[in-house]
Amino acid sequence: PENVGILAMELIFPSQYVDQTELEAFDGVSAGKYTIGLGQQKMGFCSDREDVCSLCLTVVQKLLEKNSIRPEDIGRLEVGTETIIDKSKSVKSVLMQLFEPYGVTDLEGVDCTNACYGGTAALFNCISWVESSAWNGRYALAVAADIAVYAKGPARPTGGAGAVAMLIGPNAPLVLDRGIRSTYVKHVYDFYKPDLTSEYAVVDGKLSVQCYLSALDNCYQLYVKNASKRLGKNIDLNDFDAVIFHSPYGKLVQKSLARLTLNDYLLTPKELRSQKFPGLEQFANVKLEESYFDRDVEKAFMTHSQATFNSKTKPSLFVAVENGNMYTPSVYGCLASLLISKSVSELAGNKILIFSYGSGLVSSMFSITVGKNTDNLKTIASLLSQSISLMSSRQKVEPQKFEALMELRQEVSHKAPYTPVGSIDSFFPGTYYLTQIDEKHRRFYERV
Ligand code: ACO
Numbered sequence: 336p337e338n339v340g341i342l343a344m345e346l347i348f349p350s351q352y353v354d355q356t357e358l359e360a361f362d363g364v365s366a367g368k369y370t371i372g373l374g375q376q377k378m379g380f381c382s383d384r385e386d387v388c389s390l391c392l393t394v395v396q397k398l399l400e401k402n403s404i405r406p407e408d409i410g411r412l413e414v415g416t417e418t419i420i421d422k423s424k425s426v427k428s429v430l431m432q433l434f435e436p437y438g439v440t441d442l443e444g445v446d447c448t449n450a451c452y453g454g455t456a457a458l459f460n461c462i463s464w465v466e467s468s469a470w471n472g473r474y475a476l477a478v479a480a481d482i483a484v485y486a487k488g489p490a491r492p493t494g495g496a497g498a499v500a501m502l503i504g505p506n507a508p509l510v511l512d513r514g515i516r517s518t519y520v521k522h523v524y525d526f527y528k529p530d531l532t533s534e535y536a537v538v539d540g541k542l543s544v545q546c547y548l549s550a551l552d553n554c555y556q557l558y559v560k561n562a563s564k565r566l567g568k569n570i571d572l573n574d575f576d577a578v579i580f581h582s583p584y585g586k587l588v589q590k591s592l593a594r595l596t597l598n599d600y601l602l603t604p605k606e607l608r609s610q611k612f613p614g615l616e617q618f619a620n621v622k623l624e625e626s627y628f629d630r631d632v633e634k635a636f637m638t639h640s641q642a643t644f645n646s647k648t649k650p651s652l653f654v655a656v657e658n659g660n661m662y663t664p665s666v667y668g669c670l671a672s673l674l675i676s677k678s679v680s681e682l683a684g685n686k687i688l689i690f691s692y693g694s695g696l697v698s699s700m701f702s703i704t705v706g707k708n709t710d711n712l713k714t715i716a717s718l719l720s721q722s723i724s725l726m727s728s729r730q731k732v733e734p735q736k737f738e739a740l741m742e743l744r745q746e747v748s749h750k751a752p753y754t755p756v757g758s759i760d761s762f763f764p765g766t767y768y769l770t771q772i773d774e775k776h777r778r779f780y781e782r783v
Pocket of ligand 1: 365366367368369371372373451489490491492493526538539540541543544547582583584586587660694
C-alpha cells in the first residue's frame with residue numbers, strides 16, 4: 336500500500352484545569368515562573384473518576400463515531416501509555432469492550448511503554464503493519480493516553496492529561512515519510528517510575544532536560560543525514576513548513592527549535608556561515624555536547640530563531656500550553672494544534688518535522704508530508720477544531736481544591752475495593768468514567 340499515514344484523528348483532555356498564575360501564587364514561587372519561565376498557562380487534570388482506561392475508551396469511541404468508522408473496519412489496535420494500572424493486563428484489552436459487542440475479536444496489537452514515547456511506538460507499529468505482509472486490508476488504530484501527575488514540588492506544574500487516537504491506513508492525507516526517520520536510544524535514569532504503587536515519577540529535572548536536548552541533537556543529525564542522502568540534497572530547517580516537538584513545557588520547545596538552528600549552523604560549511612548566519616561568528620567552535628546549558632549560545636540562537644519559532648512551531652503549542660504535558664499524546668496534541676492553525680489550502684503539501692522523546696530514553700525524529708487532497712484534510716481539521724474548541728468550556732478549579740484532588744488520587748490510586756467520589760457534572764458529553772473498582776481490582780465504567 337502507498338501513502339500510509341494518518342486518516343483521522345481525535346483528541347481529548349480533562350474538563351477541569353488549574354490556572355498556572357494562580358498555582359504560582361498558591362505554591363509561593365515567584366510570579367511568572369510557570370507562565371513565563373516554563374511557558375505554561377493552564378493544566379488539565381483528572382479526578383478519581385478517570386483513569387487511563389476511561390481516557391482511552393472515550394477517545395476511541397469518539398473517533399469511531401465522529402468518522403463513521405465501524406469497529407469491524409479496524410484490524411489492529413495499539414495503545415502507548417506510561418500510566419500503568421496493571422502489570423499484566425493491557426489497556427488495549429480493556430478497549431475490547433468497544434469491539435466485542437460487534438463480534439470483533441480479531442485485533443492485533445497490545446500496549447507500548449517507554450515514558451512519553453509509547454504513542455510513537457504504537458504509531459510506528461501501526462504504520463509497519465499496514466505496510467507489511469500481515470496486513471488484512473483493515474485500518475489500524477494507534478492510541479496514546481496518559482495522566483501526567485508529579486509529586487508536589489517543581490515538577491508538578493508540568494503535569495497534564497489527555498488522549499489521542501489516530502486512524503492509520505493507505506492513501507492518507509498525512510503520510511509518514513519512508514526510509515528517513517532516525518532514532519536515538521540510551522540507558523539513563525532521568526525520569527522513571529520504579530514505585531509501582533505510585534503514579535509519580537522519580538525525576539531528575541535538569542538531567543531530563545539535558546537528555547531531551549541531546550536526544551534531539553542526535554535524532555536531527557541522523558535524520559538530516561538520512562534525508563539528505565535519500566533526496567540527494569542538503570536538508571535543513573528551511574525544508575520544513577512546520578517543526579513540532581514532544582512538549583513537556585512550552586519553553587523547552589522554544590529552546591529546542593533554537594537548538595535545531597544551532598545544529599544547522601554547525602552543519603553549514605565554515606565559509607558559508609557568516610552569510611547564512613550573520614552575527615553568530617563567535618560560536619564557530621561550540622560543541623553540541625558541551626552547550627546544553629550555555630546561556631550565551633541559548634540566547635543567541637533563540638533570538639536568531641525567533642521568527643522561525645513563531646511561524647513553524649508556536650502554532651503547534653496551543654493544546655500543550657493550555658493543557659500541559661499529556662506525556663504520550665503530547666507531540667500528537669501538537670500535531671492537532673498545528674492542523675487547526677492553518678487553512679487547508681495553506682496546509683496542503685506541507686512538510687512537518689516531528690521529534691518524539693520518552694525519558695529513560697527512547698527518541699525518534701520523523702516527518703509527515705501533507706497530501707494535496709484538501710477534502711480529506713478539511714475533515715481532519717474540522718473534526719479536530721470541534722474537539723479542541725471544548726478547551727474554552729472547561730471548568731477552572733482553585734489550586735487548593737486541585738491539591739486536595741491530587742492528594743485523593745495519591746491515596747486511592749491502587750485501592751480496592753473503591754468507589755470514586757469525584758463529580759461527573761463537568762464531563763464533556765461522551766466521556767467514559769470509572770464507577771467502581773471491586774475487591775478483585777476489576778474496574779467498571781459508564782459513559783456520560
Ligand atoms: N519569571 C520568569 N521566569 C522565571 C521566573 C519568573 N518569576 N522564575 C523562574 N523562571 C525561569 C527560570 O529562569 C528557568 O528558565 P530557564 O529554563 O531558561 O533557565 C525556568 O523559569 C524554570 O525555572 P527553574 O528554576 O529552572 O525550574 P525548576 O528547576 O524548579 O523546575 C523543571 C523546572 C526541572 C523543568 C521541573 O519542572 C521538572 O522537573 N519537570 C519535569 C521534568 C520534565 O518535564 N523534563 C523535560 C523532558 S522529560 C519529560 O518530558 C517528562
